[in-house]
Amino acid sequence: MSDPDPSRPATRTGPLAEEAAVVAAAARGDRSAFTQLMEHYQGACYGLAWRLLGDPDLAADATQDAFIHAYDHIRAYRGGIFRSWLLRITANASYDILRRSQRRPTTALPEPEEGEADIADPRAVNPVAESARAELYRALDAALRLLPEDQRVAVVLADVYGMDYQEVAESIQSPIGTVKSRIHRGRLRLRVLLADQRELFEG
Amino acid sequence: MSMTTPAHPDPERLAALAGADPDALSDRELIAHVAECAACDGQVRDLWVLRAALAELPDLVPSRPLRLLPPVPEPTQSAGWRIGLRRAFAPLAVAGMVLLLVGGVGATGALGPADAGSFFQRIQFSAPAMEAATGQPEETAADVGMAPDEAASPEGSRGQTGAIATDSPRAADASAAPAESLAEMTAGQDTSRDGDLAMVEDRVGWILAALAGIGLLALALVLRRSAVPVERGSSGR
Numbered sequence: 388m389s390d391p392d393p394s395r396p397a398t399r400t401g402p403l404a405e406e407a408a409v410v411a412a413a414a415r416g417d418r419s420a421f422t423q424l425m426e427h428y429q430g431a432c433y434g435l436a437w438r439l440l441g442d443p444d445l446a447a448d449a450t451q452d453a454f455i456h457a458y459d460h461i462r463a464y465r466g467g468i469f470r471s472w473l474l475r476i477t478a479n480a481s482y483d484i485l486r487r488s489q490r491r492p493t494t495a496l497p498e499p500e501e502g503e504a505d506i507a508d509p510r511a512v513n514p515v516a517e518s519a520r521a522e523l524y525r526a527l528d529a530a531l532r533l534l535p536e537d538q539r540v541a542v543v544l545a546d547v548y549g550m551d552y553q554e555v556a557e558s559i560q561s562p563i564g565t566v567k568s569r570i571h572r573g574r575l576r577l578r579v580l581l582a583d584q585r586e587l588f589e590g
Numbered sequence: 591m592s593m594t595t596p597a598h599p600d601p602e603r604l605a606a607l608a609g610a611d612p613d614a615l616s617d618r619e620l621i622a623h624v625a626e627c628a629a630c631d632g633q634v635r636d637l638w639v640l641r642a643a644l645a646e647l648p649d650l651v652p653s654r655p656l657r658l659l660p661p662v663p664e665p666t667q668s669a670g671w672r673i674g675l676r677r678a679f680a681p682l683a684v685a686g687m688v689l690l691l692v693g694g695v696g697a698t699g700a701l702g703p704a705d706a707g708s709f710f711q712r713i714q715f716s717a718p719a720m721e722a723a724t725g726q727p728e729e730t731a732a733d734v735g736m737a738p739d740e741a742a743s744p745e746g747s748r749g750q751t752g753a754i755a756t757d758s759p760r761a762a763d764a765s766a767a768p769a770e771s772l773a774e775m776t777a778g779q780d781t782s783r784d785g786d787l788a789m790v791e792d793r794v795g796w797i798l799a800a801l802a803g804i805g806l807l808a809l810a811l812v813l814r815r816s817a818v819p820v821e822r823g824s825s826g827r
Contacts, residue, residue, distance in 0.1 A: 400649050418659055425658035430649035433656070443653035450652065455660045524647055546609070546644040571605035574637050581640065588639050 400431045402470065410469055414461050421461065425454050428470060432477040438543045439481040441532060449484050453477040474548050478558040482540065523587040530580040538573030545570045598630055599623055608637030679814045686806030693800025697793050 403409055403424065412420035432453055436446035453476045464472055531539055531547075544555045545566075556566045581587075599620055606614035607624065614620060624630045 398648055399646070422658045425656075429652055429656055429658070433652040434648065434650035437650055438647075447652055447654050447656060451656055454656070454658060458660050520646075523643060527643055527647060542644070546641050547647050549645065567606065567611070568602065570609065571602040574605040574608065574640060575601050577644075578633075578636050578640055585636075588643060 400428055400470070402468075403427045406469055410461070410464065414464065421458055424469070424473075425457075428473050429454075431470060432473060435474055435477050435543070435548055436481045438528070438531060438547060439478065439540055440485060445484055445488065446481070449481040450477060452480040452484070456480060471549075475550070475554060475558060478544055478548075478550070482559055485536070485540070519587070526581060526584050526587055527577075530577050533580055534573055534576055538569050538576065541566055541569035542573035542577065546574070598627065601633070604630055604634050605637055608634045608641060676813070679810050682806050682810035682813065686803045686808075686810055688803065689799050689806060690803030693796045693798070693803055696796030697800055699793075 406424075409420045409423055413424055429450065432450045433446055436449040436453075437443065440446050440449060453473070456476050456479075457473055460476075531543065534542065540559055541555055544550045544558060545552070550558070552563050552566050552570075555570070556563045559566070561569075603614060603617070603620055604624070607617075607620060624634055
């Protein structure tokens with residue numbers, strides 16, 4: 388088992404510097420600009436794919452599928468938050484793989500593989516606090532892996548990656564009512580799963 | 591004294607409220623209950639904290655280096671040349687088949703009903719014509735002047751030449767009419783040969799077309815073979 392290394396605190400990828408200009412260049416066919424975008428967001432896309440699929444290889448495949456789709460459709464990008472646009476594509480690619488593989492795990496998904504440590508945060512200043520936070524993230528990922536697949540997908544898309552109901556419904560091609568129910572039941576189940584680790588949330 | 595609260599709402603409604611669901615936020619009854627019920631309020635707070643923690647989950651490092659760009663589908667000069675050859679296969683093959691078919695049919699006369707088979711028929715008819723002219727099969731014409739009694743004579747032993755025939759009156763009689771017929775036959779043969787040559791000349795175009803068709807088919811097959819590696823190379827992922 389190689390859970391995220393507590394000595395390497397985690398972070399989330401923020402917007403790229405002068406992102407709009409880079410996206411515009413990529414949309415004009417500048418391959419180096421597109422590469423710059425993908426390099427910047429590959430951790431975000433891979434993280435989403437891994438949390439949806441629970442398999443490092445499938446997650447890498449989904450991420451690459453998403454990059455190819457993004458390359459083919461970047462001219463159709465109409466502004467907004469580029470990260471969200473890319474994450475929606477990744478979610479769709481992951482869900483396609485999930486359906487194709489017909490994997491329906493109802494128990495724990497595999498633990499993260501070697502090399503899946505969190506991206507280092509150069510802003511980390513308090514090792515103790517960061518260690519506690521890394522432990523919280525491990526617990527959350529472990530609890531997510533225990534959710535039924537339909538609830539896990541909905542909770543990951545909505546609560547981890549901030550998609551609204553409509554975006555989740557489009558990604559998993561389900562009615563909004565179904566999506567809401569899955570999200571709510573998923574949250575309740577997560578709360579039960581993490582009930583004996585409440586101290587992690589108090590930091 | 592604690593206030594009595596109505597029945598607890600569905601937990602999913604509490605989860606919706608923790609997620610700031612617009613429907614839940616507009617549910618006055620739900621809001622009022624949570625405000626008065628410590629258990630439900632605690633549950634909503636737990637769920638809210640849980641959501642906040644989930645929203646902070648970090649990005650992950652890919653388990654393997656990812657290809658960030660799709661491969662460029664620009665064919666090399668060699669590949670472009672091969673693709674061009676492969677594309678030329680079909681039209682060349684079709685053109686070859688058409689030329690071969692039309693040329694073959696034209697050369698055998700099937701395209702002209704009036705001339706159908708006349709070339710070969712003339713070749714077949716030339717031998718009977720000679721028989722009719724000589725009164726004998728062609729291969730026995732030299733034996734015309736050889737009577738059975740003369741065949742035993744010393745001169746008769748020389749007798750498969752025209753000179754022997756002139757020595758015999760019967761042979762002279764027999765040879766007079768064939769001489770005329772042979773002249774006619776020869777003239778007929780000349781006419782027939784001229785006709786055959788003219789016919790061959792007429793068919794030269796068809797024959798050449800058929801040969802060109804065969805050539806095109808062969809060329810198409812060569813091109814097809816040269817394009818095979820491109821097909822194999824482009825199928826893999």
